Amino acid sequence: MTEILTRAVEVTRRYGDVLALDGVSLDVRQGELVGLLGPNGAGKSTLINLLVGLRRPSSGRVELFGGSPADPVRRRGIGVTPQETGLPPTLRVGEVVDFVSAHYPRSADRGALLERFALSGLDRRQVGGLSGGQKRRLAVALAFVGNPRLVFLDEPTTGLDVEARRALWDAIRHFHADGGTVVLTSHYLEEIEALAERVVVIGQGRVLADDTTAAVRDMAGIRRVTLVCDSLPELPGVLSTEHDGSRTHLLTADADALVRDLVRADVPFSGLEIRPTSLEEAFLVITARAPQAA
Ligand code: ADP
Ligand code: MG
Numbered sequence: 472m473t474e475i476l477t478r479a480v481e482v483t484r485r486y487g488d489v490l491a492l493d494g495v496s497l498d499v500r501q502g503e504l505v506g507l508l509g510p511n512g513a514g515k516s517t518l519i520n521l522l523v524g525l526r527r528p529s530s531g532r533v534e535l536f537g538g539s540p541a542d543p544v545r546r547r548g549i550g551v552t553p554q555e556t557g558l559p560p561t562l563r564v565g566e567v568v569d570f571v572s573a574h575y576p577r578s579a580d581r582g583a584l585l586e587r588f589a590l591s592g593l594d595r596r597q598v599g600g601l602s603g604g605q606k607r608r609l610a611v612a613l614a615f616v617g618n619p620r621l622v623f624l625d626e627p628t629t630g631l632d633v634e635a636r637r638a639l640w641d642a643i644r645h646f647h648a649d650g651g652t653v654v655l656t657s658h659y660l661e662e663i664e665a666l667a668e669r670v671v672v673i674g675q676g677r678v679l680a681d682d683t684t685a686a687v688r689d690m691a692g693i694r695r696v697t698l699v700c701d702s703l704p705e706l707p708g709v710l711s712t713e714h715d716g717s718r719t720h721l722l723t724a725d726a727d728a729l730v731r732d733l734v735r736a737d738v739p740f741s742g743l744e745i746r747p748t749s750l751e752e753a754f755l756v757i758t759a760r761a762p763q764a765a
Contacts (some may be wrong), residue, residue, distance in 0.1 A: 473501040476652050477522050478623045482531035484517050484676075491517040493676035499654055501620075504647045504752070506667035507656040508687070510749070514676040515656040516554050518714030519625050521590045522654070523551050530656070536620075550614030554625040554656075560599025564609060565588065567598060587645065588612040589638045603743060611639060615646060618678060622646065624655040628662060640665055660691055672754050679754035693753040694726040698733075700740040706732050722748060 474490045477499045484492040492514045501503050520526045521533050524540030536545045537713045558567055565581065572578035585591050588608045598606065607630050624643070627635045643666055647653055657663050663670050663684060672680040672686045680687060693710065699717050708729055710722040723729045726745045733740060 474661075475500055476535070477540075477654065479518065479522065480532040480534075481527075482518075482521060482528045482533060484514075484521060484526070485529045490676055492521070492528070493675075495676070495678055497671060497678065497681070499621075499652065501652055502647075502650060503669060504643075504653045505655075505666050505669045505671060506663035506684075507654065507671050507673055508658065508660060508663050509656075509673035509679075510658055513673040515673055516625055517676075518673065519553075519623050519654070519656060522530065523549060523623055525553075542695070547617060548620045550617055550619035550622040552611045552614040552622075552624045552627055554629070556610040558598045558606065560597065562598050563594065564596050564598060565594035567609065568613070571613050571616045577618050578616050579618055584612055584615060587615075587642045589635065596666055604631045608639060609633065611642075615642075619651070621652040621654070624653065626656055626658075628657070636662075660688070664688065674754055689724070691753055693722055693724055693748050695744075695746050695748050696721045696723060696726050696729055696751075697742070697744040697746070698740040698741045699742040700738055702738050703738060706736070708732075718742070722753075 474581065475498045479495050479497045482492055482495045483490070495514070495518060497518070507518065509515050517526070519736070521528055522535065522538055522540060524535065524546060527621070533540055535542070538545055538547055539556070540546065562570070568581050568584065572581070585593065588611065590608055590612065593601070593605065598609070601609065602680060607627075611624060611627045614624060627643070631639060643653060643655070667684055670680070670682060670684050671678055672687060680690065697718055697720050700719060703712070703719065706729060708723050708725050715719040721729065730743070
């Protein structure tokens with residue numbers, strides 16, 4: 472097996488009363504492009520911050536290149552773009568890149584880096600004069616300055632328009648094609664699908680699924696079928712049943728088949744509604760039904 476570059480073992484992290492991570496285990500190997508997918512507040516940023524050594528777990532263990540993420544030599548092998556960055560507004564773009572480069576033994580060529588992130592020609596522009604999208608691209612580019620083996624990008628495309636987002640995706644793919652390892656977070660399945668081969672779904676501080684993008688896409692296809700009826704026969708394909716006053720909610724991967732079965736079974740129902748579930752809801756249902764070690 473290829474080398475494990477970053478790992479969390481049974482990691483828990485509390486902020487006061489908030490349990491931000493609850494027993495998370497994760498291995499990322501050389502050459503992987505892993506997407507951490509989950510809604511706001513799921514614990515994605517907390518996990519990244521632990522993996523890169525910015526914060527420490529309340530319990531459990533984190534490893535970077537087989538050792539402590541607090542070790543400065545190991546940290547030189549990674550690049551990080553936090554979810555929020557504040558760059559000094561009066562520095563010029565070229566100065567920011569040079570400043571970060573100075574911390575690494577082997578840094579990327581400035582012109583090539585700026586070009587790859589669609590920032591060519593902006594060397595002399597003050598950071599404060601960049602657009603929001605340009606600032607975000609610069610923040611992401613800085614993760615690549617030190618020629619890292621492994622980059623962590625926390626919601627890299629937040630605030631970017633479609634074109635800029637695609638340019639950034641290309642840059643990330645390029646790095647990965649050259650052998651780089653990537654861990655990125657997003658709350659868009661579409662973004663994870665565009666980039667990652669492996670998706671780790673995080674919800675309420677736990678790993679809800681760790682699978683291929685295709686498998687996660689199938690799980691995400693779960694629908695909520697709501698209806699009003701007195702009683703329901705046993706129906707195939709129902710993942711969960713929930714009563715809410717006079718209404719019954721059924722979760723299923725195949726809403727069409729379920730509706731056909733309802734009609735065929737001559738169930739007197741009214742108020743039929745079919746809606747997509749949130750990813751988190753879909754995963755909570757699946758994992759509640761089939762508990763398994765992540
Ligand atoms: P995500 O990145 O998936 O949106 P976070 O890791 O930022 O999730 O947050 C996970 C949980 O931890 C949330 O409930 C959030 O409010 C809480 N949290 C995160 N950082 C802090 C902090 N510095 N102090 C207190 N609570 C925090
Ligand atoms: Mg976050």
